[in-house]
Amino acid sequence: MNGDTPAAAGHAPRAIETAVLVVGAGPVGLTAAMQLAHRGNDVVVIEQRGADVPASAKCNHISARTMEIYRRLDVADAIRAEGLPDDFPNDGVYATRLTGYELTRFRMPCRRDRFDDHGYDDGDLPSPERAARVSQLYLEPVLRRHLRERFSQVPVLHETRFTGFEQHDDHVISHAVREDTGEELEIRSRYVIGADGASSSVRKALGLRLRGDDNLTRARTRLFRAPDLLSRFNYPRAWMNWFIVDDIWSSLIAIDGEELWNFHCFMPPTREFADLDLDKALRDALGVGPDFTYETVRDEDWIGRRLVAGTFQVGRVFLSGDAAHLWVPYGGYGMNAGIADVANLAWMMDAVLQGWAPESLLTAHDAERRPVTEQVSAFASNFVEVLQETESEVIEEDSAAGAAARRAFGQRLRDANIRSMVPTGLNFGYAYGTSPIVVHDGEEPPPFTMGDYQPSTAPGARLPHFWFADGESLYDALPDGFTLLRFDDNVDVAPLAAAAAERSVPLRVINVDPAEDVEKGIDLADLGYRHALVLARPDQHVAWRGAALPPDPGALLDQVRGAVTAQCDRPERQASRTLSR
Numbered sequence: 001m002n003g004d005t006p007a008a009a010g011h012a013p014r015a016i017e018t019a020v021l022v023v024g025a026g027p028v029g030l031t032a033a034m035q036l037a038h039r040g041n042d043v044v045v046i047e048q049r050g051a052d053v054p055a056s057a058k059c060n061h062i063s064a065r066t067m068e069i070y071r072r073l074d075v076a077d078a079i080r081a082e083g084l085p086d087d088f089p090n091d092g093v094y095a096t097r098l099t100g101y102e103l104t105r106f107r108m109p110c111r112r113d114r115f116d117d118h119g120y121d122d123g124d125l126p127s128p129e130r131a132a133r134v135s136q137l138y139l140e141p142v143l144r145r146h147l148r149e150r151f152s153q154v155p156v157l158h159e160t161r162f163t164g165f166e167q168h169d170d171h172v173i174s175h176a177v178r179e180d181t182g183e184e185l186e187i188r189s190r191y192v193i194g195a196d197g198a199s200s201s202v203r204k205a206l207g208l209r210l211r212g213d214d215n216l217t218r219a220r221t222r223l224f225r226a227p228d229l230l231s232r233f234n235y236p237r238a239w240m241n242w243f244i245v246d247d248i249w250s251s252l253i254a255i256d257g258e259e260l261w262n263f264h265c266f267m268p269p270t271r272e273f274a275d276l277d278l279d280k281a282l283r284d285a286l287g288v289g290p291d292f293t294y295e296t297v298r299d300e301d302w303i304g305r306r307l308v309a310g311t312f313q314v315g316r317v318f319l320s321g322d323a324a325h326l327w328v329p330y331g332g333y334g335m336n337a338g339i340a341d342v343a344n345l346a347w348m349m350d351a352v353l354q355g356w357a358p359e360s361l362l363t364a365h366d367a368e369r370r371p372v373t374e375q376v377s378a379f380a381s382n383f384v385e386v387l388q389e390t391e392s393e394v395i396e397e398d399s400a401a402g403a404a405a406r407r408a409f410g411q412r413l414r415d416a417n418i419r420s421m422v423p424t425g426l427n428f429g430y431a432y433g434t435s436p437i438v439v440h441d442g443e444e445p446p447p448f449t450m451g452d453y454q455p456s457t458a459p460g461a462r463l464p465h466f467w468f469a470d471g472e473s474l475y476d477a478l479p480d481g482f483t484l485l486r487f488d489d490n491v492d493v494a495p496l497a498a499a500a501a502e503r504s505v506p507l508r509v510i511n512v513d514p515a516e517d518v519e520k521g522i523d524l525a526d527l528g529y530r531h532a533l534v535l536a537r538p539d540q541h542v543a544w545r546g547a548a549l550p551p552d553p554g555a556l557l558d559q560v561r562g563a564v565t566a567q568c569d570r571p572e573r574q575a576s577r578t579l580s581r
């Protein structure tokens, strides 16, 4: 290999062996490790940052779908407990300035009222979970702690930088170097997950490029501390606050609900970063004078892009999260999409590692996730147009004309942004409608849109959630393997159970009597349950449904576990790649 790592004189690299190497301990890498460890697999995580180097504060919206995934890992409550105080409204507001006029408000409840949210803009979700507005700054330590406490067998090696790999027929040898000591590591694993972010070394080592538009918008962000800012709001406080002053759009996000704030300033296309006076833009947006003081914690520039890797798998190496896709953060979905990536990949990898599915199953990951990702990236990019909106000249006037302009602009902003503020379709509506391991029956999953979610049991769709009569969530009843929901106990399911046992496929049958077992007022047909049998995968997506078992239940199981290799050919394997820093 053409290594860039300094050979530690006279020492052979330290050898480590594991089933899966995860590169990157951001939210996606940590979640991948937890998912695999939760299912009993060996994992090692390497992370180039030191353990005490804080994450960026930029990511703040953890979707309800992601919280469903964290609920299964028993970490959702710990995440929800972080960030804003119990009574801090999670509202999103558009205003002329923080000290100016509110234009429109998206009502989202504080943590205290989160599960009593009827009537809120993001209330009544079709889920046992709710979105959490918790910064990545707090999320990552919770995930790290959970990994340490629940899965203490998983080493997270900090200050350890991935430098390259060689792929072999049945394993990968990855190379890494300790940033502090220069010690070299050689990690042998069956698979590698590159969750190492936007400038992914794993992606570069694979020789893959991101494709798309790499400059849709540019922003400069300042994380700052200002204990007296809360008292300056001229409207009821809110989690996210958008302003337009002159031609500059900006947003202010409450990080701890007390003194820590993140300010994003979006550059108009005609301006360069060098021309931007960030302090002035911040003061203009807040509408504060020299008496306002604050302490800058960190500045960060970022570029809004729409880029997706050409494939998420090369041989035994996979890309997840920002390593695989990047888009502008409207809808707050980059990390959430990465969590969905690894929820999808982890059950497939587990199935292969535990021996109940062939390796060909893994090719379904790219076939399922990449089309979804391409669609999401298009949704998010369309919202850049909103930033081209301009305001009326009288909008800040204390006059009837000013009030009328504010009402009109506020309504336009509301109409344009409700889908990005409350992206229910984005969160729950993604489906694997063209997957080779889903048994299609002629009905497509409903259209995937940003705003609207229509529950459906069409194969590939997310299993519609319902509550049992005893108050239990369907999702809490689902095991980690496959689940056959049987809505009519006259239908014989023994042949499927026998075929599953023969193949060691984990399968549980849950009998549901629609008249007795389901919470009163829930009509299962409205949720799309119109078949006696619905087979759910370990990632809560529908694999198959029917009025009765098919004549050959073994063939059904072989398709959903990727054993029908004709439809699941492996992408080419790349033998060996190493990086320069």
Ligand SMILES: Cc1cc2nc3c(=O)[nH]c(=O)nc-3n(C[C@H](O)[C@H](O)[C@H](O)COP(=O)(O)OP(=O)(O)OC[C@H]3O[C@@H](n4cnc5c(N)ncnc54)[C@H](O)[C@@H]3O)c2cc1C
Pocket: 023, 024, 025, 026, 027, 028, 029, 046, 047, 048, 049, 058, 059, 060, 061, 062, 136, 160, 161, 162, 163, 195, 196, 197, 198, 199, 200, 201, 202, 264, 302, 320, 321, 322, 323, 329, 331, 332, 333, 334, 335, 336, 337, 338
């Ligand atoms: C302004 C803004 C707001 C956003 N808001 C949201 C939001 O509200 N919700 C949302 O879902 N998304 C949001 N996003 C997107 C979100 O921040 C990212 O999608 C998310 O951080 C990606 O997580 P990740 O784990 O894939 O990558 P990262 O968070 O980048 O983590 C990658 C990790 O890999 C490590 N690493 C890199 N190279 C190596 C190497 N060679 N060896 C070892 N380790 C390595 C890095 O140190 C890092 O810790 C936002 C983005 C921006 C810019």
